Each structure stands twice: as structure tokens, then as C-alpha cells.
Amino acid sequence: MTSFGEYRLTRGKGALWLLFAAAIVVSIWRLFVGLGASTSLSDTTPWGLWKAWDVIVTVPLGASGFTMAFVRYMLKDARYEQIMRRSVIWAAIMYVSMGARLAFDIGLPWRIMNPLVFWGNIHSALFEVAWCVALYLIVLLVENGPRVTERIDRPWAHKLEHAIHWVGPAFVLFGVLLSSMHQSSLGTLYMIAGKRLDALWYHPWLNYIYLLTAVAAGLSVTILIEAVSSKMYKTPFQTNLLAKLGAAVGVALGIAFVWRLASLVIEGSVGALFRSDISSYLWWVEMLIGYVMPLTILARGAWRNDRRLLTWAAVGVLYGMISLRMNVVFTGMNEAMGASGYWPSLTEWLSSIGWTAGTLVVFTFLAEKLPGVLGDRVKKV
């Protein structure tokens, strides 16, 4: 006997499904025409929107998984169980989606598994990311498995659930280790550019900045999931619990903030902040919205315990995380790569927007089909 929930298709969700479908159509079309015809990529912009948004940003957007699994299983705080369930299923969606999108970005999509199957190059940060992500997908499968098995009233499902329960903590630890590796290695990617990267975003240890901001962004995603879920599904918004996550966000973000500023001073790049060009403005916006605003809120107990302010802080952190990664790929490398004036093609926009819409709407589908994700509601919807 199985008992899955009802999925309610609304107009909003329908629109997101349509965008998702359009993205898939566009992605398949790209296979036949090649990258040149479907994107604005060129030898001076070999990595465009698809690599930057769909891979380098999407992975930390899925960092809610390992951070919340850490809170639930390493800190063994059972009060976070429901919050973790939503965060972990969101992570699974982001990672699966990222893998699919990456396949369409690489030149020969059918070879995406080759470096794993036929081995590759351990000096390559990308190889390391590929391995960690592939293994982390298994972790996410285990972490989310009970949401499915608990709905199936069969002996094998009970056995499987029991087995997962037993190995769970080991997989969580494995997931935390894998995530520490690949979240930081995404920062290592552009370290190969050395000081070809604009002084504003150059950092001698960009890998650790990426790891810290991934932790901050992951927990911020969790806060936003809770905010949306409480609105959409009337799940309880547990401000006291989320404020504690907010404090952790503040610590990770604060370290990244101070370290980035210190590195600018040590490298003697402070002058770059006052160049009054577009890139320096982007830096200031990144710092003010992505670091100063959230840190100001999160530093005060009363403010981070305010649902509204906490949500705004989380939005700011995500802006800062996305801004850093987009600026490293585009703004910061623009001059070194030959200032080609890259602007994504319609196909690239449609694909990135559609796949992102897909992650949102698949979340609603799984949340509604698997009642264990939403748990108790404040009131029935």
C-alpha cells in the first residue's frame, strides 16, 4: 500500500512547469545546433551564463543540504528535523538539476561521465568537483530516501527505511566532507587565473571564501525555504530556531567579509575600490547588500529574531553569494579574457530561467507528494 499526497496544480505552478518544459526543449535543440548557434559563447567567453549560474551558483544554492544535515545529525538537534527535510530535498533538486544543466553546457554532453568512468586528472579542481558532486548525489539519495519509503507500506520499504536510518549519520558525515571539498573547489576553479582576475575579486584563498559563503548561503536558503513554505503550506516558521541559523550565517559571512577586506589591504588593492567604473560599483553593491546589510541584522539578537529582518538578511546573503560568483566569472575576468562584451543569448536566458523555474516547481511537487517533507501544518491549506 502506498499513500502519496495530492499535487495541486495552480496557475503559478503551471507557468513554472511551462518555463521548465521550454528550457528542456531549448536544451535538446542545443544538442543539434551546437554551442555557437545557441549561445553567445566564444573563445573570449568560453564560460558563460550556463557555467556561472547553472553550475557555480546552483551548487551553493543547494548548500542547504549539507549545512542542515550537519545541524540535525552532528549537533543532534531534533528540533530541526522538519526544517532539515525541506532543506535536504531542495539540495537534491538543485544538484540533480545542476548535473543535467552541466551536461548541456559541455561540448560533448554524452561524455559527461567519462572523467569519472575512465578517470581524469587529480590536479584539476573541476575533476575534484565532478567526483564530489557525483558521490554527494548518492548521499542526497540516502538522506531523502525515507521521505519515499515512509509512504510505502510494504515490508521491503520498512526494511530499507530501517537500513537508511542505521547508516544515515555516516552518510551525513560523508556529505559534509564532500560538500566542504566541492564547495571550496568551485572557488579554486578561478584561482588558476591568478592575478589575471580583477583585483576587486582576487583573493589568495578564494576556495575558502567560496566555502564560507556557501555555508552562509546554504543556511540562508534554508531560511528562505521556511519563509516560502510557511506562506504557501502554512508550515510553522520557527523563528527561534532559524535565528540560531542566522547567527551561524553571521559568523561564516563575517569571517569571509573580514578576510576579503584584509586581503584587499594586504594585496595593496584598496585603490581599485575607488576606480569609479562599473566593476568597482558592482563590488560596492555586492559588499553593501551581500555583507554589510545582513551582518548588521544578524549581529543583533532582537533583529535576527524578527522574521522579516531575518528573511531580508537571507536574501542579502544570497545576493552576495551570487554576486561574488558572477563577478568572478564575468566582471573580474572581462579584461583578461579580451573584453568581448558577452551578453547571454535568448537561448541561454531561456534555459537558465527555465531550469531554475523547474527546481522551484519540482520542489512544490515533491513537497506535496511526500507529506513527510512538510510535516505538521499550522492550519490546513
Add this chain to the structure above:
Amino acid sequence: MGKGMLIDLTKCMGCRGCQVACKQWNNLQAVPTEFNAEFTNPPVRSAYTWTTIDFLITEVDGKTVSTFTKQQCMHCEHPACESVCIAAAIKKTKAGPVTIDYDKCIGCRYCQVACPFGVPKYQFDKATPKMQKCTMCADRIEAGMETACAATCPSGAIKFGERADLLKMARERIAKGNGKYIDHIYGEEEAGGTAVLYLSGVPLDLTKLKQGVTEEEVPNFTWKAMRQLPALLGVVGLSSLGLMAYSSRRNAVAAAEEGARSGAGAGKHPSKGGKHHD
């Protein structure tokens, strides 16, 4: 030590014979081109044009200075492209060339981001594209021949040989040149040393050679982070296990106290979720 090329820019007369020889030997298709003020033709290197003579016409102290810079892959001694290649498709061979194995390449294009000289070019126009660049005629080297561009160069500007010998030759030329050359062998230190070396008679900013290239071995830029991964794993792993042990203990103590108070309920399974949250 591997093979290399010494390109003496003072001897180059800009005939572009090397461009033709390169296309011919490597079966590279012709590309549509356009007239441009600097006479570089085709104007950019691409997946189908691996080498170009880059013309630079500038005015110095009222005199027109025209330089020709033969450009192609530098065949770094420690290539950034090789170090970042996810599929281990790019290899620095013992013979000297840096080559790409098309059967392994997945098309991630990380090498294009990594190369400090901007060398690898992709067939963006194809549905099944390949990453392309000068191979230093690895196939010819294997057969005991020199590179096609060196073989064809009528003025002897391109010399093929052992990199070590070429370095020596370059130093001699500078020493005996009576100021004909600037005192810099481009490629001796650039990017930690490249198999292709250049001599120039004019300051390098009057050539099209890339300026401001690091003298460090580029693979170290990422390896310094990668080599710390075991330490990162150790720190994260041990602190996770430590926290887990501490949290178990804390929960056990709390449960015992709870049990002492209510006389029941201790040792309940903590992760049968959904039932016990606030």
C-alpha cells in the same frame, strides 16, 4: 629536455608562410576573413587558424615602427591547461609539445579560462566540437622532422630544436648582437618557462606578445588550494565527529534528567522525525 622553437622577431619579415604551412600540414580549413587596418590576416586565431603573424604598426618618436609577431601555443613547460583538464586530455609530452587527446576531451573549456596566453580555441560552430591549438607538429616531431612553420620560414626567423640549445643560442645572439636585441628572452621565465622562446629587437610593448604574464608555474595557483584538501577533510571530519560525540552526550544527559524528573520516556529514538518537534 624537450623540443622548442626560438622565434627571432628581428628576422621575421611578415610573409605569413608559416600560417600557410600550418594550415597545410594540419589540414585546417580556410576561414572567411576581412580587411583590417593592422594587416593581421585572419584577424584572430581560431580553431581553424592556429598561428598568425600579428602585425603591429605604431609610431615611436615620429617614426613608424612595424612589427610582426608570430603567435601560436607557447607549449609551457608546466601548462595551466594540462593541470586544469578534467579529463586528462591535455598532456605535456616528453618531446616538448602540449597536445590534446580529442577522444578524452569532454568540451568543458576550462583550458580556455586557464591559459595565461589565451591559446586554446573551440569549434563553437560544430555540434560535435573539438578543442584546437598548435600541436608543435607533434606528429612531425615524432617522425624526426621539424615543425612545419620552422621548415617553411624563408628568413630563418623560426628555429626548431632542443629548448636548452635554443636558450643558449638566444643568449649568444643577445650577447653578440651589439644592442640589436633587447635583453629579454620571452618564454624563458614567462608562465614558469615555455618551449617557444622569442627574441625581440624592440621593447616588448611594441610587439603583440602578451605582457604582464606571470613568471610563476601557473598550475601552482590551484594546486596550493588542492593540496590542502586532505587537511580540510581532517579538520571538518574531526570536528564533525567531536561535535557528534558531544551532542550525543548532551542529549543523553538531558534525556536522563528528563527521565529522572518524569520517571519515563528516556532513550526514545531521536530521529523518527515529525513527532517530536516543537
